[in-house]
Amino acid sequence: MLDRPRNHEPIPWRHSVISTPLYTAATVYTGGLALGVMEDLGATLPLGWMGLGSAAGVITASASRFVRAKGQNGWRRWYHTGFTAVWTSATYTWLNWTAHGSPWTFAAASIVAGAAATFTPLYAVDRWLRQDIIAAQWADEVSQVPRGVSGQWHQLLLDVGAQGVEVGRPRDTRSGYALPLLLTQTTFEGLLGLLPLLETRHGDLRTGALQLRRSPSGKASEAVLFVATRDVLSETAPLPEDVHPLSIREPLTLGLLESGEPLEILFRQNSIFIAGKKGSGKSVFLHVIIAAITRCTDAVIWMIDLAQGNTAKRWLRPWAEGWKDRHGDLIDRPILDWVATDHEEAVRLLNASLAVGDGRARRMKGGKIRPSAKVPALIVISDENPDLMAVNPGAVQTKTRSVKKGRKAAVDFVDTGQRGTGPNTGGGEINSQYDTVIGMKFREKAEGQFVFSGFYNQVDLSKLPGNGSMYILDEARLKEGGIGPERAKGHFVNDDDEDDDGKQLDDIEQLAVDRWAIRPDLDPESQRDADEYGYADRWSAERTAWLAEALGLETAAHVSATGDKTAGQPRTAATATSRPPALPDLDDYINRHKDWKPGQPQAVEQQPEQEEETDPALQEAIAAAVREAERIAEAAVPPQTRRHPRRDEVTQWVRDSGDDGITVAQVRERLQALYPGDTPPSDTAVQKWFAEHEHITKPKRGLYVWAEKEDS
Known part of the structure; x- marks a missing residue:
């Protein structure tokens, strides 16, 4: 070496x-x-x-x-x-x-x-x-320390007490240089602890400029010291303008590591969690992730955006407003395959993702799915994940099962949150499934223990310079000899909707325009699996009213009632000053524009009139009355015969656990996480539930497993 x-x-x-x-x-x-x-x-x-x-x-x-x-x-x-x-x-x-x-x-x-x-x-x-x-x-020759960079570091290592470290010739890197080291007395771990002192002794290095990695040879006596003379984290790394197609089977470049090497993440069979306070750059980084995945010919994005759809709507706008791409082709479908902006739609989307994973698992001959244009990977992105996980038990259960079961079926997840605690992610079971964890800037160093619990002393999220800087812990890099979270800077894309003069910007929209034709459609089998949860009419006027409102578009129902003939047409000089076009229904929009040529008139099929919606206040009053009646009826049942409200849910957990089974302690822990205000049932009560159930067996002490009875 x-x-x-x-x-x-x-x-x-x-x-x-x-x-x-x-x-x-x-x-x-x-x-x-x-x-x-x-x-x-x-x-x-x-x-x-x-x-x-x-x-x-x-x-x-x-x-x-x-x-x-x-x-x-x-x-x-x-x-x-x-x-x-x-x-x-x-x-x-x-x-x-x-x-x-x-x-x-x-x-x-x-x-x-x-x-x-x-x-x-x-x-x-x-x-x-x-x-x-x-x-x-x-x-005598060794005592005459080599001149230049190697000699300087040889002496610095001696000064900080690193004995028996021989320094090789430096090689240039994108952010500075790398020094091969031969360790004869000081261990790798011992030298790792001396890096802050080395930075101080050097005098011209900033904090965090040194990174020590194990040698690719795998030998304990060899290491590589990376010295960063360029402050990558303080630089702006614009998103490259490349739009050539990619594959989800290969790592996607999202920025630069502090060493100057590309920040690459493999999204296939990889669940990702991104944590950071407001203003740390999470939204911009999500745009970068979407920009990368939408270049893949073998991946489809479903998105849960509970921040009023603020991230998703920029990507949907070119389709919704009937833009054309650089070739003059009408953008006739949204670049994101499904978007949920409220809890009901989010649970529906998660159930559909679980159904897709289960369906693919049934059809697989074994092994795992290799994503292709015919059977693309499904990437589920959740923005503001805590808004759903912290308050919706149904979403937590479905998400837990999807994350566990979707890996081999090419269904993977990217979640963001403002903290790394259990309620923000959905609990310990989901936390344990994340393969890549990214921590962005926080106000306090203590937040690092919730994001990188095993590397608290190596990470200080409060000292990350500027928005878009991050620590990333990737299991794949750990297996290749990494030592813990690495510092990186994500690519930058301007997500402002207007400049200082109030002029509207469309940087994100242009990314969608460049990529809309690349992404594939979900395979027909998976579409049928998801249909039970409303996949077919996910772009109906009722379920996309949020988008129409955000973009100032009229709904399809209003167009049908008024007979507006400009609905769905691309915006031209003639229609720019008229009323805004309606947000199109996806299937109808494709059919109407399939053979359309510039300059041809377009007909709008009349839609059946929508039934008049019930007054929301009246609906809430009825729901409150029903809840009160249920409470009175439950109170009338003698305590000894009253059924515990969580019993059926706990029974389902046993069924979902499969051959691994579940313990009473795990049940109580999950109940406390999902229902912090409830008093959990006693161990004896849970054991009694399991003993009375015909399909629950106890193969060994403390473990309960679901067993289907054979027909006699």
Whole structure:
């Protein structure tokens, strides 16, 4: 790993007892051939002067060796001198002989080979007698710390107490340089703890500029120190303008690591959680994620956006308003396949995702699904996830099952929240399923323990510089030798809807325009699985009223009633000043625009009139009356015969647990997490429920499993 000789010889090519005599013999023979060529070409060689020069060379080499061996015992000193005199005499004799005769004979080559074989053991003795001198020379060379970057870090490591760390030659990286290290005394963990002190000692480095990683070789004695001289986290990394198709099976680039390397995340078989306070850059990062996934030819996005659809509506606007792309083609479908902006729709979407995963699992022959354009991956993105998980038990149950069961069926999740605690994510079961965790800026360092519980001392989310900076903990990188959360900067895309002068911006919308035709449709089988939960009419006027209101569009029901002939048409100069177009129903919109050409009139099919909606206040009054009647009826039942309201739900948990089963302690823990205001049933009560149920068995102590009874 380090660029230095592995023995004590300071001159690199003088390493081996065998190779050195062979190298010398080859050099001498080549010199003789050169003299032979000159003679064959008719050159007159000064043989007398060559003889005198040879004698002088032998005397000079012998005297020099005698002087350099001054520190050794008398007989050793004379051996070194004699050995030098003998081999230099043999060399000069050969050269003078070739000037008289011819080196182009087998006999001449045999003489040189014989001489090499003779001098090899003599050279071995010479080296053995000089081993102390060689070791001293190497020690002196090591003590003279190499100059430059390696030398500086060698001394810094010694200064902070890192003994036995050898520094190799630096190599450039995108954010600075990397130094290979050989650890002979200080351990990897010990050196890791010295990084803050090294940054301080260096003087010119910012906090967090040093990263220590294990060597790709996997050896405990080798490591790599990354030094960042460029402050990646303080820079703005604009989202690249590339729009060429990608695959969800490959990692998608979302920014830069602090080392300057690309921040890449694999979304296939990977559940992701993103935490950060308001204003930390979560929304922008979600836009970056959507921009990457919508370039995939084998992925479909469903989105839960409980912040009034603020993230999703920008991506839907080009479709809803009838924009055209750069080729002049009408954008006739939304780039996001399903969007939920309220709890009811969100639970419906989650149930559908579970149905898709179950359906695919039934149809699989084994193994896992490989996403393709025909059977694309389903990525479920949740913005403001705590708004759903903290208050909706039905969503938590469905989400837990989906996250567990969807992995092999190409159904994966990306969730965001303002904290990393259980109520924000849906509890410990969901938390344990996240493969990649991202923490963005928080006000307090203590928040790091909720996001990266096992790396609290390595992470300070309060000191992240600027929006869009983050720590990322990726299980895949941990398996490749990572040591914990890495700092990174996400790509930036402007999500402002207007500039300082009040001019409307459409940066996000343009991303949708560039990508709308890339993404595939959900496969027909999965569509049928999801139909039970309203997939077919997900873009109906009633369920997309939020989008029509947000964009100032009229609903399809209003258009049907008024007979507006401009509904659904692309906006042109002629219609720009008229009433806004209606938000189209997806299937109807595709059919109406399928054969449309610019300049042709478009007909709008009349929709059946909608039934008049009931007064919301009246609906609420009726619901309150029903709840009160249920409460009175329940109170009338004697306590000894009253059924616990959570009993059926707990029974379902046993069924959902499959072969793994569930314990009473796990039941009570989940009840406390989902219903913090309720008094959980006692252990005895839960055990009694299980004992009385015909399908629940107890294969071993404390564990309850669902078992279907065979027909008799």
